Amino acid sequence: MTTATSPVARTANERRRGGSIAWHVGALAVLAVVLYPVIWVLGASFKPSKDIVASIDLLPTEPVWANFSGLADGISGISISSFFMNSLTYAVLAVAGVVLSSSLTAYAFAKIRFAGRNLLFTLMIGTLLLPYHVLLIPQYVLFRKLELIDTLVPLVAGKFLAVEAFFVFLMVQFMRGLPRELDEAARLDGCGHLRIYWSIVLPLCRPALITSAIFTFINAWNDFMGPLIYLNTPSKYTVSLGLMMFRDQEGISDYGSMIAMSLVALVPVIAFFMAFQRYLIDGMATSGLK
């Protein structure tokens, strides 16, 4: 290694510092574009309605609370909290369904040798690439025949039946990585599959379960097409549909409230992301690699 005093080392150091500055300039430029819409909505929700679109300032000169207090009135006689409760119910049910059904299915794929396993696994991976459109109409017809339209059942039924192949796949990959010795030892001690699944595999799979749970929560929270098709009564609307009501029914004077509610609707997603970003990003990364 050259010592720090030699001229060669100094130019190399300078070049590295120059590269470092260029790197940070590049990264900050991307960051500015990425964060702009988020900071914009934060600033806009504290501006008077008429200033929101056209004002040049990103943040309000004199912040106003009117947009948020306007939310307290609700929309068309429905309180804003109703939308949030409906979204929360949907998301929590979806998380429970996905975690339970996907982990059971993944356990079978990863830990039980049964006839036809490989064929079923191929079928499951195949459903990952299937455009959901082809299921849209027949599923609607099915749930309509069962008189389940305007309930949460059509939205969460698939979650309890492990239809979300991505999460099954994620958990299978994780379970295959667990040391075989653990469950083999448990089997020698006379444990059945249910015991092994519940007491050994599930606790060890916590990272994969958390990743699936957070993704499911966020997807359900953001879901727009599902509620649009299946929910008809405004009192059952989720946040996505509530926001659309704002857009469709109110005049420009409530534009500020619409933007404020957009911000409030983003808060849970961003909070979850900040708390669990490592799980989410690592989960995404492994799905692409194996």
Next chain:
Amino acid sequence: MTLVKEAPARPAGKRSAVPVAGRRGRRRENLAGYLFMSPWIAGFLLLTAGPMIASLYYAFTSYNLFTPPRWVGLDNFTTMFQDPRWQKSVEVTLKYVVVATPLKLLLALGVALLLAQKRRGQGLYRAAFYMPSLIGASVSVGFVWRALFSDDAIVDRTQKIFGLDVGGWIGNPDYVLYALVALSIWQFGAPMVIFLAGLKQVPQELYEAAEMDGAGPVRRFWNITLPMISPVLFFNVLLESIHAFQVFGSAYVVSDTRCGPADATLVYTCYLYQKGFKEAQMGFASAMAWTLVVAVALVTAVLFWSQKKWVHYEEAAK
């Protein structure tokens, strides 16, 4: 292995460590397997396979939900292929897929190459860049997008600096689709994270050896990085283009609920939604859905076929 040492304690002799051998054991394993799988099997039959078959049948019928489906043969398909709005929706969707997917992946790869260098704050940047992928599908962001691309908003003001005086993109049929493209590109974080994971697995020795041989950064990128991450690139191309074919929410929220103006954002799903759920033409909509399935299957097949030519798997190199 510790297990093998423990095994002789059992009277089974040469049996494997786990007592599953024997016909009864195997039958019990089969039963356990299918019991654990039963939610998925029920879901697959009731919510995937069954509906697919039903949808294929509806595609050849006239069905409005209130009277039973009536067989019409290929009528839905012949009407569809001649329908100018269907043709428009194909055109809009193809334009969206062909413009948005490469730009998004190019940005994702570029930023991944930047973030692959070990620098301070690298983890924070990675997290921040990923965030749009989580919120991009929400109605909230759709509204923000609508505002940012309106008259006199930031995009309009910026383009005026460059002498482009077209006004906001939202009301303009020639530009509005590009607002949706921009929304898709903004969510480059998801493929970026996958690229980053791929870049991390490239053996560092390859770069050192190439540098020793005098290969510059451009040569190193083309001859080492690109071939080594080609499986990840393939995965991203496949997933992103399939997703792009299915775009709906952004067209419905950002432009307007008719996917206008002048059908400028009438993406395939949007037209399918209008036909199925606004006009109750379930047969026509099913025919549309199956046409899309075939189209996506063709694209997937072509991509898989083409990967022999450009995707480099490590096993093949050894």
